Amino acid sequence: MEMLCTLRSATEGQREALLKAPEHLEDFLDDEEDFGDTEGARFLELDIGETWHGLQYLLTGSAWEGTPPLDFLVRGGEDVGHIPPDEGTARIFTSAQVKQLSVALQALSPDTLKRRFNAGQMQQLDIYPGLWDEPPDDADPLAELLSYFEELGKFVGQVARRGHALLVHIG
Structure with missing residues (x-):
């Protein structure tokens, strides 16, 4: 089963509603019409696919740990809940x-991420999806991670400028 990561903006009202009624999480993720939004702001969404764990490693130097706020892909925030069945x-x-x-x-440079990239160590740490030291012939894992890092920075900046919350879903 693939483990993909989607990030989605949420108004503070939506955040509070999800925390009070986590059974609506699936509806929120599937809703194209801004689930429960009374503030009139269109949601933003970014799909970073399977790169989430590689980005976590480059952002923090760790597979599952790190210092907030850069460990946000695998830790932190408030747990909203599980999406059945095991999704x-x-x-x-x-x-x-x-x-x-x-x-x-914004304070983290692509050069810092380049220096942290170590395909052998990422493979040894079982960083998902686990193809770091022997990628397909046409793939450049570092270039892909740096591209998603750039998109991630832009996306989070937009969400922050709107004053919105951020939902991180891995499933």
């Missing part, structure tokens, strides 16, 4: 946390 979990971050994350991502 993943989601965590949500407040608008204040998103602003801190945006600042931290």
